[in-house]
Amino acid sequence: MFNPTFSPTINIPENVQAVDSLFLNYDDDPLIFAGGTHIMRTVMDYPNGHFPQLVDITKIVGFDTFVRTEKTVEIGAVNTLSHLHELGEPFFEDAIKLCLSSGAPEVVKRKATLGGAIAADGVYYNIVAPLIHYNASVEVHFYKGNMPGNRIQSLASIYDETEPRLIEPLLITKVIIPYTKHTGEHYSYYREVGSPIVNPSDSIVFVGTFTSDEVTNNISINATVLFADVGFFSLSETNQTFQVTTISSFEEIEILREEFKKAIEDKFNSDDELICASRLEKTLRIFEDFLLSVSERLV
Ligand SMILES: Cc1cc2nc3c(=O)[nH]c(=O)nc-3n(C[C@H](O)[C@H](O)[C@H](O)COP(=O)(O)OP(=O)(O)OC[C@H]3O[C@@H](n4cnc5c(N)ncnc54)[C@H](O)[C@@H]3O)c2cc1C
Numbered sequence: 001m002f003n004p005t006f007s008p009t010i011n012i013p014e015n016v017q018a019v020d021s022l023f024l025n026y027d028d029d030p031l032i033f034a035g036g037t038h039i040m041r042t043v044m045d046y047p048n049g050h051f052p053q054l055v056d057i058t059k060i061v062g063f064d065t066f067v068r069t070e071k072t073v074e075i076g077a078v079n080t081l082s083h084l085h086e087l088g089e090p091f092f093e094d095a096i097k098l099c100l101s102s103g104a105p106e107v108v109k110r111k112a113t114l115g116g117a118i119a120a121d122g123v124y125y126n127i128v129a130p131l132i133h134y135n136a137s138v139e140v141h142f143y144k145g146n147m148p149g150n151r152i153q154s155l156a157s158i159y160d161e162t163e164p165r166l167i168e169p170l171l172i173t174k175v176i177i178p179y180t181k182h183t184g185e186h187y188s189y190y191r192e193v194g195s196p197i198v199n200p201s202d203s204i205v206f207v208g209t210f211t212s213d214e215v216t217n218n219i220s221i222n223a224t225v226l227f228a229d230v231g232f233f234s235l236s237e238t239n240q241t242f243q244v245t246t247i248s249s250f251e252e253i254e255i256l257r258e259e260f261k262k263a264i265e266d267k268f269n270s271d272d273e274l275i276c277a278s279r280l281e282k283t284l285r286i287f288e289d290f291l292l293s294v295s296e297r298l299v
Contacts, residue, residue, distance in 0.1 A: 008031070008047055008048070008051055008052050008053060008054045009052060009053055009054065010033070010054045010056055011030070011053060011054065011055050011056065012056045012059050013055065013056075013057070013059070013060060014059055014060060014061055015060060015061060016060065016141055016148075016171070016173070019055055019057070019060070019141070019171060020141075020143075020148045022053060022055055023143050023148070023169070024143070024146060024148070026053055028050070028051070028052070028053075029143075029169045030051065030053035030054060030055045031051035031053070031054050031055070032054075032055050032057055032119070032171060033054045033055060033056045033057065033058075034057055034058060034077070034078055034113040034115050034116035035058075035080065035111040035112040035113045035116050036111065036116075037104075037108050037111050037112045037116070038112075038116055038117075038120040038125075041197075042122070057077070057078060057115075057171070058078050058113075060078070062076065062173075063076045063077055063078040063173065064076045064078050064079055065174075066079060066083075066084075066087045066088075068091055068179070069179075070179075071178060071179055072176050072177060072178055072179055073088070073091050073092070073176075073177045073179055074174055074175070074176050074177075075114055075174065075175045075176075075177070076173070076174055077113060077114055077115030077171075077172045077173055077174060077175065078113045078114075078115060079113060079114050080109065080110055080111060080112060080113055080114075081100055081104070081108075081109040081112050081113070081114065081117065081127070082100075082106060082109040082110045084100055084114060085097070085100040085101060085109070088100070091179065092177070093130070093134055093180075093188050093209075094188040094190070095130040095133065095134075095188040095189065095190040095207045095209070096127075096130045096131070096134065096177070098190035099126055099127055099129070099130050099190055099192070099205075099207075100127070102126075102192060103125075103126045103127075103192065103195075104197075114127070114175055115172040115173075115175070118131070118138070118155065118158075118172060118175070119166055119170070119172055120164075121164070121165050121166075122163075122164055122165065123164050123196050123197075123200050123228050123229065124164045124196065124226055124227075124228050124229075124231070124232065125196055125228070126192055126196060126205045126226070126228075128155070128205075128226055128232065129205040129206070129207050129224055129225070129226035129232060130190065130207050130224075131155050131175065131177065132155060132156055132224055132226070132232050132234055132237075133207040133209070133222065133224035133234055133236075134177055134178065135154070135178055135236070136154075136155045136175055136176060136177045136178075137152050137153060137154050137155060137175075137176045138152070138153060138154075138155050138158060138172050138174065138175055138176070139151075139152050139172070139173045139174035139175075139176065140152075140153065140158065140170040140171065140172055140173065141170065141171040141173055142168060142169070142170050142171075143168075143169055150173075152176065155175070156232070156234075156237065158170060158172075159231070161231070164228070164229065164230075164231070182211065183214050184211055184212040184213055184214040185210075185211070185212040185297070186209070186210070186211045186212075187209065187210050187293070187294060187297055188207070188208070188209045189206075189207070189208040189209070189290045189293055189294075190205075190206070190207055191204075191205070191206045191286050191289075191290075192204070192205045192206075193205075193206075193282060193286070196228035196229075200228035200229040201228075201229045202279070203227070203228040203229075204225065204226070204227060204279065204282060204283055204286065205225070205226040205228075206223070206224070206225050206226075206283065206286045206287070206290070207223070207224045207225075208221070208222070208223045208224075208287070208290035208291075208294075209221070209222050209223075210222075210294045210297075217245070218243055218244070218245060219243070219244050219245065219246070219247070219294075219298070220241050220242070220243055221235070221241060221242040221243075221244065221256070221291075221294065222234065222235050222236050222241045222242075223235050223260060223287060223290065224236075225264065225283055227268070227274075227275060227279070230268060230274045230275065231267075231268070231274075233263065233264055233267045233268070235260070235263065238263065240259075240263055242256055242259070244256075246295075246298060247291055247294055247295040247298060248295060248298070253288055253291045253292070253295070256287075256291060257284055257287060257288055257291075260284065260287050261280065261284055264280065264283065265280075
């Protein structure tokens with residue numbers, strides 16, 4: 001309901017320079033508004049006297065582009081999740097497509113934007129998992145002192161290590177996903193358990209891929225797990241992707257399971273127990289299921 005005391009002023013800039021003047025002219029950073037599906041459901045954020053200025057970025061020229069180059073797919077930050085699902089069908093890896101076809105209801109995905117799903121404060125939404133897994137980068141516009149600037153950095157590096165939020169105020173302008181043309185055998189696996197909306201502390205998103213080298217027949221296994229309230233871990237993040245020649249026995253699965261378990265515990269449970277035993281066990285069962293699917297494909 002409209003409340004003149006708390007309802008913010010909505011600015012609708014058409015270019016990034018106009019966003020800059022808003023950020024540079026207000027002591028408290030304005031709140032960026034894309035689809036608004038996260039902002040509006042978090043009652044504390046909207047309408048809210050702490051954010052008297054809202055910047056609606058959906059009309060900024062160039063923010064809705066979708067460009068496929070030889071090596072990347074570059075996606076403007078205000079593309080909606082449902083638009084991406086349609087546009088990305090021929091280009092995206094299966095795990096990204098599966099993520100875009102599950103999760104939030106269609107009516108939400110028609111409004112929710114890619115940038116908003118990445119930058120939501122206090123929770124990691126599901127799409128972050130496959131993007132991290134495929135080593136996505138973001139083009140960002142940032143504010144340091146009175147000087148705005150642009151840079152491209154890995155998606156993983158924009159997040160605070162200790163909680164689901166951006167390290168600094170950023171305007172995400174574009175998401176860049178490397179495009180891989182697979183020559184050897186390739187398989188990607190996606191699972192989400194629970195919901196980051198209903199119960200973030202119970203939700204798990206898992207992405208697994210295997211690729212086989214055509215020449216050596218060696219198999220490379222990467223796995224990424226995202227815990228909505230805590231953070232993400234990818235084997236490739238620590239150069240720990242598993243290199244194996246085959247997965248043909250339960251003993252081999254057991255060994256990889258133990259290594260994956262140790263890697264997750266090293267990241268999340270070495271100081272505090274951020275991931276409880278039952279959530280870790282669920283994650284490891286999904287990992288086993290992924291390995292079983294890989295082994296079936298190798299027969
Ligand atoms: C009913 C419901 C069910 C849902 N279910 C699921 C689910 O099952 N799985 C799932 O993963 N998600 C789910 N979602 C979450 C949904 O995916 C997010 O709300 C949505 O992606 C946020 O995008 P938005 O464009 O609406 O963001 P907004 O609400 O506009 O913004 C979100 C945050 O990001 C910031 N922001 C937005 N764009 C940018 C940008 N370009 N640069 C920097 N900061 C920016 C804003 O300031 C704000 O803090 C659900 C949401 C709803 C309402």
